Amino acid sequence: MSHNIRQRKQDHVDLVASRDVTFRERTTGFEHVELVYNAMPDIDMAQVDTTTPLFGRRLSLPLYASGMTGGYADAERINAMLAEVCCEVGIGMGLGSMRAAVDDPSLAATFRSVMHHRPPLVIGNVGAVQVARWHKQSTLSDNLGRLLDVVELDVLAIHLNPLQELLQPEGEAEFSGVAAAIAAAVEQCPLPIVVKEVGAGIGEHVAQRLIACGVNGVDVAGAGGTSWAGVEILRHPRPETVDHLWDVGIPTARCLYECRPHCDAAAIPMLASGGIVSGPVVAKAIAMGAAACGVARPLLQAVLAGGVEAGVAMMAEWELHLRQWMFLTGSASVAALQRAPFTYSHTR
Ligand SMILES: Cc1cc2nc3c(=O)[nH]c(=O)nc-3n(C[C@H](O)[C@H](O)[C@H](O)COP(=O)(O)O)c2cc1C
Incomplete structure (x- = not known):
C-alpha cells in the first residue's frame, strides 16, 4: 500500500482526536425524541437485563x-486497546477498512491485534467502491477470500461513503454498479453482510435498495456526530471550494424512523450509529427500533486520552444510564425496550 494511504489513515485518527469535526448546524435529531416515562413499570431495577443477541453472538450491552482503523503502524496499538475495552465490557468491535491488508498482507497485524482480547463480535470492513471494482474485474470472490484470511470475523460491513470519496483529494467517486456488487458479495461471502454509511446516513430509499440486494443488516450511520465531510475538508487543498458540504447528511434519528419499517418487514437488524454519545441516546435509538448502537469517535477519543481504563469507564457510565432508562420505561430486556413508547417531534 502506498505511503499516501497510510498517511491518510494516520491523518484521520489525528484529526478526529485533535480537531472539532462534529457537524456545525445539523444534529442527530435525538433531541426531538423522548422516551415515555412509565409510572407503573412492573419490573425491579435488578431485573433489567441488557444482554442481547446479534448475528448469532451474545453481547452484554447492545453496543x-x-x-475505525487499521492499515498503518499505530493502528495495531489502537485496535488492540479498542478490542480490550470491547472484550472487557462485552460489546462488539468493528475494524477499519481492510482493503490495505488485502493489497499488502504485511499490514494484517494492524487488524489482527484485536485477537489479543477477542471481543464477542468482530465486524470486518471494506468500501463499497472497492467491492464494485472487484466485481467489475471478476475478482470479488478471490478478494473476499483474502479479506477473510486477514483475521477471524463474524460479520462483514461494507461502507457507502460517496460524500467522503467526493471530498478526498485522492478519493474514488465511482459508485456505478455498486448495488449489483453488494448483491454479489451477499451471495459469495459466507458471513452476514451489513451495509453502513460513515456518518451521512442511510435513508429509507437506500435501505429499500439494500434490502433488495439481500443484505443481512443495515447500519444507518447517520448525521449529527462525526462529520466525515468535515474531516476531509480540513485535509482539502482548497477547503473554500467544498466547505458548503460540511453538514450534508440525514440525521441519525430520522434514518432510524424511516428505515425501521423496511428492516422489520425484511426481518433484518437495523443498527444505529452516528452521534451515539451517551446511555440515554442508546436507549432512544433502541426504542426507535435499533438492535444495537455503534460508537466511533467518542470511544476513540477516550482510549487515546486515557487508555483502556477510560474506554471501560465511559462504557460503564453508558451502561448505568441505559439500565436506568430501561427501568423507567418498564423494559426488562433490550427486546422490550425496542417496543417502548417514544415521541418524535420531527420536521421533514
Ligand atoms: C478515525 C476514524 C476512522 C474511520 N474509518 C472508517 C472506516 O475505515 N470504515 C468505515 O466504514 N467507517 C469508518 N469510520 C466511520 C465510523 O465507523 C462512523 O460511521 C462515523 O465516525 C460516525 O460515528 P461517530 O459519530 O460515533 O463518530 C471512521 C471513524 C473514525 C472516527
Whole structure:
C-alpha cells in the first residue's frame, strides 16, 4: 500500500482526536425524541437485563465500536486497546477498512491485534467502491477470500461513503454498479453482510435498495456526530471550494424512523450509529427500533486520552444510564425496550 494511504489513515485518527469535526448546524435529531416515562413499570431495577443477541453472538450491552482503523503502524496499538475495552465490557468491535491488508498482507497485524482480547463480535470492513471494482474485474470472490484470511470475523460491513470519496483529494467517486456488487458479495461471502454509511446516513430509499440486494443488516450511520465531510475538508487543498458540504447528511434519528419499517418487514437488524454519545441516546435509538448502537469517535477519543481504563469507564457510565432508562420505561430486556413508547417531534 502506498505511503499516501497510510498517511491518510494516520491523518484521520489525528484529526478526529485533535480537531472539532462534529457537524456545525445539523444534529442527530435525538433531541426531538423522548422516551415515555412509565409510572407503573412492573419490573425491579435488578431485573433489567441488557444482554442481547446479534448475528448469532451474545453481547452484554447492545453496543459495538464502529469500524475505525487499521492499515498503518499505530493502528495495531489502537485496535488492540479498542478490542480490550470491547472484550472487557462485552460489546462488539468493528475494524477499519481492510482493503490495505488485502493489497499488502504485511499490514494484517494492524487488524489482527484485536485477537489479543477477542471481543464477542468482530465486524470486518471494506468500501463499497472497492467491492464494485472487484466485481467489475471478476475478482470479488478471490478478494473476499483474502479479506477473510486477514483475521477471524463474524460479520462483514461494507461502507457507502460517496460524500467522503467526493471530498478526498485522492478519493474514488465511482459508485456505478455498486448495488449489483453488494448483491454479489451477499451471495459469495459466507458471513452476514451489513451495509453502513460513515456518518451521512442511510435513508429509507437506500435501505429499500439494500434490502433488495439481500443484505443481512443495515447500519444507518447517520448525521449529527462525526462529520466525515468535515474531516476531509480540513485535509482539502482548497477547503473554500467544498466547505458548503460540511453538514450534508440525514440525521441519525430520522434514518432510524424511516428505515425501521423496511428492516422489520425484511426481518433484518437495523443498527444505529452516528452521534451515539451517551446511555440515554442508546436507549432512544433502541426504542426507535435499533438492535444495537455503534460508537466511533467518542470511544476513540477516550482510549487515546486515557487508555483502556477510560474506554471501560465511559462504557460503564453508558451502561448505568441505559439500565436506568430501561427501568423507567418498564423494559426488562433490550427486546422490550425496542417496543417502548417514544415521541418524535420531527420536521421533514
Ligand atoms: C478515525 C476514524 C476512522 C474511520 N474509518 C472508517 C472506516 O475505515 N470504515 C468505515 O466504514 N467507517 C469508518 N469510520 C466511520 C465510523 O465507523 C462512523 O460511521 C462515523 O465516525 C460516525 O460515528 P461517530 O459519530 O460515533 O463518530 C471512521 C471513524 C473514525 C472516527
